Amino acid sequence: MKMFSKWGWMVIILVFVFLLNGCGFKDIDKRFFVVSIGVDLAKDGPKKYLVSLKFAVPSPSKDKTNEFAIVSEKADSMSEAVRIIKTKVDKEVDFSHAKVIVLSEQVVKEKGNAGIFYWFARRRDIQGIAWTAIAKPSALAVLKVKPKSENLPSNALILSLGKDGSETPYVISEFIFDMKYKLIEKGIDPILPIIEAEKDLFEINKVGLFNKSHMVMKLGPEETKILNYLRKREEKSAVKVKKGNTTIVIDTHKVKTKYKIYTPKGKAPYIKVKVSVEGTMEEATRRVPNEKLSDYEKAAEKSLNREIEKVLVKIQKANLDPIGFGLRYRSRHFNNDDWEEWKWIYPAITFKVHTKVQIADTGLIE
């Protein structure tokens, strides 16, 4: 057929190829971005879970950017729920911006729900850097909160769980990839922050500690802070010290932690934890002169030693290891039964905590 020249054919093929932009091509405005995913236990009915997806609704105008829509579905599995939700929305559900995953307290407390955790890791379109947290009273309630300061749906959660926004030692955040790794790895256990939904804001200052399948115990705000010190993740914090009738608060700007596991032959094994804290005085109930600062440092060291040891022992009693002592032990011992050894050592190990507090000044000019 000599209808078209060589170039004519080329043009025709090019035109057809441009028309046939397969299934990979989907414009951004034809996608419905999921910003957060919530999983609850279904209250009644035969299905097990209530999965809620929070979609960001893009708006062409500059104001009203935090519009969102929550679509929930009861199902026995995550995949099932997502497939049904797809039939309820007009655009293609896109998980690539799902940055927050909240699981209700009931879900994490129960055994046998680990399949859900792995679902997030298995989906290739959910980013590994999605923040994972425990929701209280329910995941849906957390998704529904609309803080006043938020300019994008779920942005408040992203900011407070990541360190982009507020920096506080009371939040311990966990990525989904890290959570998956800790669920599998011998010698380190997952920790998830607990998000409590209030009317217009969130309160995140507690953590839940997991064993390899479910949440075992919760830590209060102060214990969370201590745990954060031990994980070397946050340096800006406040330490309250009581000495006699005076109470002072140290605003720390440097917290460093080192620990080493000692297994001397014939003696009881112990872990030496060294914490060094630097900071300035922020508040005092009475006048504190500069010369007296070293006394307060001593008092602070003493109280911190006690507190840190308390938290460590509490975690140890529950046979959990969120800091990763077991992993450290395994990395320093190369015998084949190191894990069995550690399982035998850990419940009986003692902690020797040495804190070094340095108060730079009283914060006032005398």
Place this chain on the structure above:
Amino acid sequence: MATNQVQSIKDSLKNKIWPAEDVVFKEFHTKEKYIEALYIKTISDETIIQDKLLKPFFEILSPDLFLDYLQSSPLVIPFESEQKTLDEVIKGTAILFYQNAIYLFDSKVDRNNSVLDTTVETTIQGPQSGFSESLPTNLGLIRKRYPQTSLNVESTTVGTVSKTDVMILHDTRRADTDTLTRIKQFLASIDVHMFQTGEQLLDIIKKSNRALVPVMLVTERPDRVAVNLAAGKIIILVSGSPFAVVLPTVMKDFMSSMEDIYQTYWVTKFLQILRYIGFLTSLVLPGIYVAVTSYNPELFRVQLALSIAGSRMSVPYPSFIEVLLMLFMMEMLTEASIRLPKAIGPTATTVGGLILGQAATEAGLVSNIMIIITSSVAISNFVIPINAFSFTLRIMKYFVLALGTLFGLVGVVLGFFILIAYMVKLDSFGEPFLTLIQSKPRKE
């Protein structure tokens, strides 16, 4: 020469030159001698003829003395062949018939010899004047900037009809002889009717006469020519064109401005990096936009993804049509602003750029982000100092865009690599196009 031979040449010349309005054939008589002159007055300088020919003719009475004058004048060349004589006449030489001999009297008029200001490769500092349209003037400008006795000038003609004078300049101590031979062969092999300017060589160099990337640098700056001569490059000057061709040229030359040596070190480095960033932006930005918005929106931050999604809500067409539409309008604007008279140029740009862009978003044809992308592509395109190369870039970005549309981000990467591979294959008279280290003056 015998009388009848001269007579026959005279007749045949007269037959071959059409007796046009401006052809002059005249006899001059004194008591003792007479001379005949044949020239074309529009391309001959009649003052030269008057001063150097007619005045002596009437002042020197003795025929023998005048013959001596003619033979010793630097303007006079003896007759060689009929064809050569014809070629000379149509360039403005006068033919003299005197005492049974033929002489060629160089009376070429040198028009357009005023030096022009640079308009294409402007710099803030440094020399501001460019070449003129006259070959001797240009050669003089170069000689003045490059006072070296080793500067060699060879002359040839290109073009079967135009018979354009072309000069090849090089520093005999610095230029590579292999390259020089290649260039001479190339010039000898050119087969075109009309050769007007050096830019024509850009296409002729390819066997298919279809080149995408230029491998010769066309410049209007005598200072650039002088610097390149010192770097061992070979220069081609074309009669009647205020541009010189620098050979061989690699990509680094296209990305360098004369300002690079007129600025301080860090400023130069900054400007060079800026140019390469501009090159990349202009090349891949449209492709990346399509690939990211339509294939991989996870590459954006949430905030940006949502604001792009929001601004694209009212756009009815897929992203690549949106991009094509906007780029097309931008190309139109660029083209139009070249043709427009200088006085209304800015108006058109304002109307086109601002109002059209604004209206296109208002009408929901394109998204806000698209306007930003289009304008940054347009602006960064003109960061490239050499015009010929920035035009090439204008074409190349469509290639990347097409692959990005078909295969997403992988396509953009693929397109970029294909272009790199193409440029790696190129060479400019033996010099690889992507040589990043500029050819330095050869050590003696």
